[in-house]
Amino acid sequence: MRSIDLKNITRNVKEMCIEANYYLSEDMNDALASALDNEEAQLGRQILEQLQENLVIAGSDMIPICQDTGMAVIFIEIGQEVHFEGGFLEDAIQEGVRQGYQDGYLRKSVVRDPIYRENTKDNTPAVIYYDIVPGEGVTITVAPKGFGSENMSRIFMLKPSDGLEGVKNAVITAVKDAGPNACPPMVIGVGIGGTFEKCALLAKRALTRTVNTHSNIPYVRELEEELLDKINKTGIGPGGLGGTNTALAVNINTYPTHIAGLPVAVNICCHVNRHVTRKI
Amino acid sequence: MEKYVNIPMNREVASSLRAGDYVHLTGTMYAARDAAHKRMQEALAEGKALPINPDNNVIYYMGPSPARDSRPVGSAGPTTSSRMDKYAPALLDLGLKGMIGKGKRSIAVKDAIVRNGAVYFAAVGGAGALLSRTITSSQVIAYDDLGTEAIRRLEVQDFPVIVVMDSEGNDLYETAVLQYNKEN
Numbered sequence: 001m002r003s004i005d006l007k008n009i010t011r012n013v014k015e016m017c018i019e020a021n022y023y024l025s026e027d028m029n030d031a032l033a034s035a036l037d038n039e040e041a042q043l044g045r046q047i048l049e050q051l052q053e054n055l056v057i058a059g060s061d062m063i064p065i066c067q068d069t070g071m072a073v074i075f076i077e078i079g080q081e082v083h084f085e086g087g088f089l090e091d092a093i094q095e096g097v098r099q100g101y102q103d104g105y106l107r108k109s110v111v112r113d114p115i116y117r118e119n120t121k122d123n124t125p126a127v128i129y130y131d132i133v134p135g136e137g138v139t140i141t142v143a144p145k146g147f148g149s150e151n152m153s154r155i156f157m158l159k160p161s162d163g164l165e166g167v168k169n170a171v172i173t174a175v176k177d178a179g180p181n182a183c184p185p186m187v188i189g190v191g192i193g194g195t196f197e198k199c200a201l202l203a204k205r206a207l208t209r210t211v212n213t214h215s216n217i218p219y220v221r222e223l224e225e226e227l228l229d230k231i232n233k234t235g236i237g238p239g240g241l242g243g244t245n246t247a248l249a250v251n252i253n254t255y256p257t258h259i260a261g262l263p264v265a266v267n268i269c270c271h272v273n274r275h276v277t278r279k280i
Numbered sequence: 281m282e283k284y285v286n287i288p289m290n291r292e293v294a295s296s297l298r299a300g301d302y303v304h305l306t307g308t309m310y311a312a313r314d315a316a317h318k319r320m321q322e323a324l325a326e327g328k329a330l331p332i333n334p335d336n337n338v339i340y341y342m343g344p345s346p347a348r349d350s351r352p353v354g355s356a357g358p359t360t361s362s363r364m365d366k367y368a369p370a371l372l373d374l375g376l377k378g379m380i381g382k383g384k385r386s387i388a389v390k391d392a393i394v395r396n397g398a399v400y401f402a403a404v405g406g407a408g409a410l411l412s413r414t415i416t417s418s419q420v421i422a423y424d425d426l427g428t429e430a431i432r433r434l435e436v437q438d439f440p441v442i443v444v445m446d447s448e449g450n451d452l453y454e455t456a457v458l459q460y461n462k463e464n
Contacts, residue, residue: 183406236458
């Protein structure tokens with residue numbers, strides 16, 4: 001049994017909210033740099049140069065990379081031998097988000113009710129997913145999600161007979177419909193299988209995987225590569241203003257599903273694909 | 281073409297801009313997004329005056345992150361324009377000459393741009409830190425209770441935008457994508 005003080009959780013969540021919004025992860029930086037190297041469109045290169053400059057300014061002047069500092073999505077894996085002390089875990093996480101968004105000069109973008117829309121003024125509540133895992137470790141991933149791209153995400157309840165071709169069409173359809181709205185070059189998180197909500201969660205989780213890694217299932221890896229190639233042939237390009245870099249990566253997660261179904265979720269993220277992970 | 285334009289701008293200037301032009305805007309613009317547009321529409325429906333006069337002005341679809349220390353504004357990139365499509369034609373008919381945002385617009389907005397000799401610009405989405413540097417002053421002038429969604433008067437110096445829709449009905453999002461499409 002390991003005891004963890006919840007103040008430790010609050011402090012880490014706070015720091016991660018700030019870190020994610022000012023500094024892009026190394027894999028994303030590398031992917032954007034290599035996009036600039038191979039972009040064929042002149043305007044596309046100009047836009048990618050602006051994005052590089054933007055990342056430098058964000059870090060040096062401490063201005064968030066994007067004004068949409070997102071709704072905080074948090075994945076927490078809790079070893080079953082862990083005991084938390086000093087209150088309730090969810091309160092500690094929400095307090096970390098509150099402090100991070102206030103002290104970090106991050107935008108408060110959350111409204112209390114989806115219809116009446118009163119801003120909560122501290123960006124809480126975050127969306128939190130808990131997983132119980134073996135051992136006594138705790139792993140937290142903070143992934144602030146902007147809604148320009150979130151709004152363009154889709155779920156398709158395909159038929160089993162639609163097969164792999166159906167999956168490809170679903171992803172390409174979602175990307176084409178998103179076009180310039182989702183701030184390309186995008187990162188595409190795809191979930192295949194599970195149930196309606198599990199599939200969406202697989203897609204969201206796929207966005208937190210580094211963009212320079214592939215699935216270790218051979219056919220899924222091939223699908224990731226093929227879809228990225230197809231997406232980059234659409235011509236949408238940086239900013240949606242034409243070019244050869246529409247997506248930086250396609251990350252796919254799969255899960256067993258029902259004999260009657262083939263759910264496919266496409267969670268689209270912009271080029272500011274933010275995620276920070278820490279082990280506590 | 282690369283162009284330098286002072287704003288506010290009249291119809292002659294706005295209608296001279298062409299899809300694909302890279303434009304540096306200098307002068308005064310207004311930031312307003314979803315909630316502010318909804319209130320402006322309600323004001324118009326009730327026959328009340330708007331907090332800004334749209335005539336010859338430019339509206340930037342943007343809600344900034346909080347300003348740090350002595351800076352005028354935080355991160356300040358464009359939000360998705362299509363959510364303002366419902367409100368834009370009425371403002372264009374009242375003389376609005378330019379909109380800055382990102383993403384596609386409706387046919388009704390395109391028609392209103394052509395009808396009024398106006399223009400729709402895209403700023404680069406997700407470049408909020410870079411764009412922030414071109415904003416020299418930001419002042420909340422209406423709907424303060426909306427927080428980041430309040431209406432702000434912005435002074436800008438060489439604010440970089442690209443003309444997406446022009447007064448002739450051209451749409452760069454449609455034409456540029458076809459140029460680089462390699463399907464089939």
